[in-house]
Amino acid sequence: MLEDALPLWRPFLVEVGVEEIPSQYIRDITSAYRDLIMDEFALMRLSSRDIAAYATPRRLVVMGQVSSRQSPLQETVRGPLMANAYQNGVPTPALLGFCRRLGIGPAEVQTMGEGDKTYVCAVIEKPIEAAEDLLPGIMERAFAAIPLARSMRWGDHDYRFIRPVRWCSLWLDDQALPLSITGVASQPYTYGNRTDQPGALEIRGIASYEQALAQGFVVLDPMRRQEAIVSEADELAASVGGVPAYDEGLMEEVVNLVEWPTPFLGAFDAAFLEVPQEVLMTSMKVHQRYFPVIDGEGRLMPYFIGVRNGIGRSLETVVHGNEKVLRARLSDALYFYRADRRHRLEDYVEALDRVVFHAKLGTYGDKIRRLHHIFQETRDEWPLTTLEQDLFHRTLDLYKTDLLTQVVQEFPELQGTMGGIYAEQEGLPTPIVQAIRDQYHPGYQGDIIPETTLGRLLVLLDRLDTVLLGLSQGLKPTGSEDPFGMRRSALAIGRILMESQVWEKPARHLFDQVGHILGVDEGGIQEAFELTFGRVTRFLESDRHIAAQWSTPVLQAACPWHTFSDRLSLLERLHQKPDWELVAQAYKRIDRVIGDTRATDSTPEVTLPAELAVQAAVEQVRHAPTPDAWWNAVQTLSEAVRVFFDAVLVNDPDPQVQAARKQLLALARTQYNRYFDMSQV
Incomplete structure (x- = not known):
């Protein structure tokens, strides 16, 4: 009767406190812990709902509601053959042993058929356990199963996690449950942020947990931390007539670096604006995790927004220190930029023969010569005028030269961007400038393809050379490993063929032509085409929500891929x-x-x-x-x-x-x- 009186749903909360987790891993670790806990609930016959996971740099938290006890389960256990269970109507030792093992009497057994045979069996009610008895084991097993890109051991234990675990606690309503995570025993405490409240804060139950975090200057929900950053940063930037230049990736990183965000406004010498703003903004974002401030025209202003972890005491000192660090960074950028301006891009062409593209594929000089050869053999296949053909040869000579500039060596993220900037400053034709700028697009699944024909052709031939020769030399992606980016290159090929009219023949014809020019055998050409085909179908399914059963027949036809949408519509219409x-x-x-x-x-x-x-x-x-x-x-x-x-x-x-x-x-x-x-x- 007491068990029947228990509530069906009970709130739970588990917190695992750690040393600071690198920001790039927080999202995956948090969602994995939540999913593994839910899997354990299902395995242990516990219902759950409203499961949410949160994280700061120093804690993982999963909370929600769980059923107060396991759901009932009957299990049918098969025993000996009926012919072996009784002799002259008397239970045999085989049957008696089966009954002893299950704790039942011979009168409780039943029979079951399997094929043409009959067995004795017993229907056993599985024990029903309470949630408080199961939760500790569930949380421990789920935590141990979190997949990690990298891990570490500490102390004398063999436990592994991405950072040392420092504290943990597990709650069901107001009841603290015993828990051990990597050898650290649970206690009814949490801890505030390291700057303002490093000491222990007592918890008396789930209802008091949020109060304890507030006392410790911790905002648990990353969305609330982001809202606080944006709200204050917008006001600070507006005070100098600008707006923050937000970046999705940087915002996620900053949110996962702080527990109590305090944005602040800093400034730098306007003389640094001599440097292209792409360089300055990259230095601020990549090295310092600042948000640059821009005006209404998108031009960089001599201000930045930083985010401190803590309530903001002595903020003037923090601002001054950050401005000092940034000044040194920007001074380096100015030096590198001025050094680069003393050279022209063509000054670096010969040196590309000393820059290795890949040990099996030669230098960048080798690659450029291959692309010249491919283009020369296929030049009449492309929608280019004679002038554009000449411009494309010039583009091939220059498009990788910025790898040797000092700015790109300091900021590899600016490959292509700096080449385009320097090409424009040298007064090179606009099509060359745009093609060099766009050579790394599309760089990820949601990225755009190059805007110009020369840019699209440059990326297409560059990636074809990489995929066809790379696969033929054994640089094949396996499972989740693709160190040379073959899948990304293959998708870039497919998207340019689908989203532009740079190639007016079936896609396979292009692979055949380029593959034969490069000396790749038929098997290698087929492998490269299949990789591209597979990446395109996955892209269409995940990004455009087009199932493979519709995209595959359309892509397989001997038609240009840029007609895909029209032919897909035709198929869907005719199929009805x-x-x-x-x-x-x-x-x-x-x-x-x-x-x-x-x-x-x-x-x-x-x-x-x-x-x-x-x-x-x-x-x-x-x-x-x-x-x-x-x-x-x-x-x-x-x-x-x-x-x-x-x-x-x-x-x-x-x-x-x-x-x-x-x-x-x-x-x-x-x-x-x-x-x-x-x-x-």
Whole structure:
């Protein structure tokens, strides 16, 4: 009766305190701990709801509601064969041993059938345990199972985590439960932020936990920390007539570096604005985790927003110290920039022969010469004027030269960007400037492709060289490992082919041409194409929400990939039509009968009416000018194919007749696949 009186849902909270976790790992560790706890709840037959996970640099917290006890479970345990359980109606030792093991009497057993055999069995009620007895083990196992990019040991123990664990506690309502995380025993305490409240703060239950954090100057929810940063930073920037230049990645990093954010406004000497603002902003963001301040036109102002961890005592001293550090950083940037300005990009061209691209693929000089050769062999395939072709050769000479500049060696994030800036300052033609600037796009899944034709062609040939030669030299991605970025390069190839009209032929033709120029064998070309195809289908599914069952047949067709959207719409529309099944059946029958027979350019010699009808229908489909005309002609062809199969024997004993009929059907199959691959639908 007492158990029945317990509430169904009970709030729980687990906190694990650690040394500062590197900010880049916090999100993954927090979500993994939450998911592992939920998996353990399900495994232990505990219901849960409203599970939330939070983290600061010094703590992981998971809270929510859990059922007060396990759900009931009956388990059927199979015993010996019925024939071995009784002898002359008397229980045998086999049956008695089975009963002793389960703690039941022979009268409680039942029977069950498996195939043609009958066994004795027993239905056992699994014990129902209370949540307070299960939670400690759940939290400990889940924490031990957190996947880590890197880990460490400390003390004399063999426990591993990304940083040492310093404290922990586990609560169910106001009840403190025993817990041991990496050998650290739980206590009814938490700790505030290291700057303002480093001492222990007593907890009396879940309701008092948030009060303890507030007393310790800790904001647990990262969204609240971000809101506090944005609100105060906006006001500080507005006080000097600007706005903060927020960056999503930097914001997440700063939020995960502090427990109680206190933004502050700093300034630097306006003389540093001589340096391109991309350099100054990168120095502020990457080295100092500052948010630059820009004006309404997007121009950098001589101010920045920093974020302190703590309530802000002696903030003037903090501001002064940060300004001093930034001044040194910007002085270096100014020195590097002025040193670079004493050279032209072409001064670095010969030195690229001493910069290794990859040990197996040679230097950047080697790569550039390969791209010149590829372009020269294919120059008539691209939508470029004679002038643009000359500009592209010049672009190839210069696009990697900024790797040797001092600014890029100090700030690798500015590869391409600085090349474009220096090219513009030298007065090089705008198409060259834009292509150099855009050479690293798309750099990630949601990134844009280059805006110009030269930029798209540059990225396309650069990534084709990387993927085709890289895979042929064994630089293959495996599992989650892809140290040379083959998947990213393959996706860039696919997206440029899909999102621009720089290549007007089927994608596979481009891989074949470039692969043969580079001396890659057929297997290597196929592997590179398959990697690109796979990355594109995954991108379409995750980013555009287009399932592979629709994208695959459209991408497989021998058409330019930039027509993908129109052909996908056509497939989706036709698939709903009542005549689709007739066409699909005719195609499948052709595919099944002729197998690997491939269509040739020759017209087969046929004489029978059914054969001639198919031949005429094929020609009608071939010359259909629009997708709708093609579909009407395909329906006529499908009816002719149906009659053909009823009238003739494809596998005729005469080899010449059989070959002609198969060739006729192969030509028909080709016309079915004009806009999408019917075999993949």
